[in-house]
Amino acid sequence: MKILLWVLLVACACPVAAADLAIVDARIYPAPDADPVERGTVLVRDGRIAAVGASDEVEVPDGIEVIDGNGKIITAGFWNSHVHFLAPVTREAATRPAREMDAALQDMLTRWGFTTVFDVSSFNGNAAALRRRIEAGEITGPHILHVDTPFFPEGGTPVYIRGLLEELDVPSAEVGSPDEARGRAARQLAVGADGVKLFAGAVVGGEIGVLPMDVGIARAVVEEAHRAGKPAFAHPTNMEGLEVSIASGVDVLTHSTPSSGPWDAALVRRLRAAEIALIPTLTLFEVELRREKAPEELVERFIGHAIQQVRAYTQAGGTVLFGTDVDYIPHVDTRREIELLALAGLDWRQVLATLTTAPADRFGHGGRKGRIAAGMEADLVMLGTDPALDVTGLADVRATIRGGQVIYRAVD
Template sequence: MKLPKLVRYTVAAFAAWGLASVAQAQEQNETVIFAGSVISDADSEPSGPAVILVTDGKITGIYPVDSSDARVLSTDSGVVGRTVIDLSDKTVLPGLIDLHTHLSGDPSGEFWRQATTPPEYSTLIAAKNARITALAGFTTIRDLGSRTDQVTQSLRQATEQGLVPGPRVVTAARTISIVGGHGDVSGFTRQVNDVLTSGFTCTGPIQCAEKVRQASQYGADLIKITATGGVLSQQGRGLEAHFTNPEMVAIVETATSLGLNVAAHAHGARGIEAAARAGVQTIEHGTYIDEDAAEAMKASGTYLVPTLMAFEGIKKGLGKGVYTPIVEEKIRVVASYADNLVPRALELGVPIAFGTDAGVFPHGENAGEFALLVKGGLSNREALASATTVAADVLGLGNEIGQLKPGYSADIIAVDGDPLQDVTVLEDVDFVMVRGRVIE
């Protein structure tokens, strides 16, 4: 049954978002959405035509179109303070979640930009990328390392208040690393390195615990560490463990005492294993995962966030003068291992959650990760779950986001087709609502 076109939502320009959108939100606190079909969560089948009621940013009802509640909402479409949105030819589903982004940066092999980019510019880049990411259907993101202090903490507040269009932001703020390791500044003269250092490097358990407390003081929602060497840092130090075991244990125990989880960038198998044994919640990348590393992850309940789009993105720059010779060599080494990362993880029984490392590749292309996950062996349904219910549980927000149910945040997207049959339809999102606010 196809509903009549009741209202066509007017697209708002980015420049007009600001105060006009806030004022509109104050006047209109109820929205009725006519959906062609609803997928309430990744375990459910499409419902058929339905009506979704949103009140003050929360879902307050989902009704079959032929129900009495739906008929009442259809006939009372002119109620003052109510907006009606017609998505009767779309599939409506929960907003997507990306557990690994870097909103304050865009792709670049020019490492010297760290010495030339002021924090104000990084803030503007973050706002731009927040909008792009939301329009791509990602209504919640976890940001795992910003370019400057307080950028993503400020963005978190601005998107929550509706001052900037964008997703819900969960941020680690600055990354904690060893001195001179991946995540620290390198590639410059000593004097320049000293000036650019983030202040979040540490040596020894006591100092590392202090950095965790400092990150908490500065407003981090979780802790991000670089547990091993990395691909894009300007040094050839290998990809195995950087922190000592006592340092990683101190980081995780201190974070736990503060109610914070730890995400660990980790490539090498022994670094993955050590981070998992220390109790980190997620392993980011996990390139060289093996049986011992997987057993440690399963014992600790640690998720793998594969970031396949990042590997695809950096491979595109090979041989084009984008990266320095040191970085090019590391990319070539990891590329072949990344191609079979998901099949290895599935064979080893490691749980997978959705994350892309957007910022290493262009923001807004996050949904390309779905096809790569399916190619690696996940079903369409499992891939969708990884970016909805599974990711929501990783964030500790499983009772707020990741599903369309009464009482949940109105984080809603709409697409043509059925993502449970072809998850790539999520690469072209037609409608996005975050916390009850329509993003353009």
């Protein structure tokens, strides 16, 4: 398993000021595959889970914050495995006032239960700057992992972000040789990147349409990431991009490829054999096509292909990770992504796994995140609706807790 090759991505994922609290009398789902604890208590000491069990069996010490969980659901903190920090506020993470950053992060992330996110490409060190401010306690937000600057094929800067890169005055992210790619990957990883991201298929438009990355260059980026014990993401776009992704040994696809049509059984077997995880980002396709005023027939066909691909991969036992592409698209509400995953055949436990255990395990944090158990970091979500009754209850977030600190609380 690739996960055995990976190391912890950062020294500490806890907020600076960990807290003590207890959530009492809630229905607790310790993990997607575990039986619920009815009328249970989660006790948190110094930012970690000290005990979890029936409320009449867990003693709550005097003097700590007690949250009434009656009628509520508790799960482990959610992961969003595909985000960006590209909007006018978040792209200036190093300098924007804390109150503006707090509001932006709440709107796009903590409001939806995300306690850990993976930024799969921002620019000019923006994600690293934001992480520093959060970990210093200056800004309230999730734990951030990031890939730093992505890798584009030579001549393959995607057409849809050229204007943004000019506005940000970003140096070219294109790489023209394996040595150049390997060198930049090594430098980015050495200064704190938690993985790499390559555009296996870059949308350049015109007669070319989608430009695939040279396999040798892609392999050089991936090998450098694996040498550092860190994951490699790929943006595939189409079938050629999928072939580059498989051949280069990437670990995670940041999208499915609805433009390529349905995935057949042979392709699914190859992706499974390569142990590649999939982030579907189904809402992205719907949002983008409707923004472009595409005919509804085209939207439905495109989304139908994306759903088929997720269904086929899930049924084959492939790993699926939740991701929204938020801050590339402005859509923040997670309900639609959850609905589309359900249409792809995932039951509520499988959707919960995409948000908790699957990313925690895939990214090397399974020993301390993704489940509710004694000794784990106290990253928790309180829901107002039981997802076992309605899967979109996973979007009905009443509180988000990171390391024992409440970083979002709904106003009733």
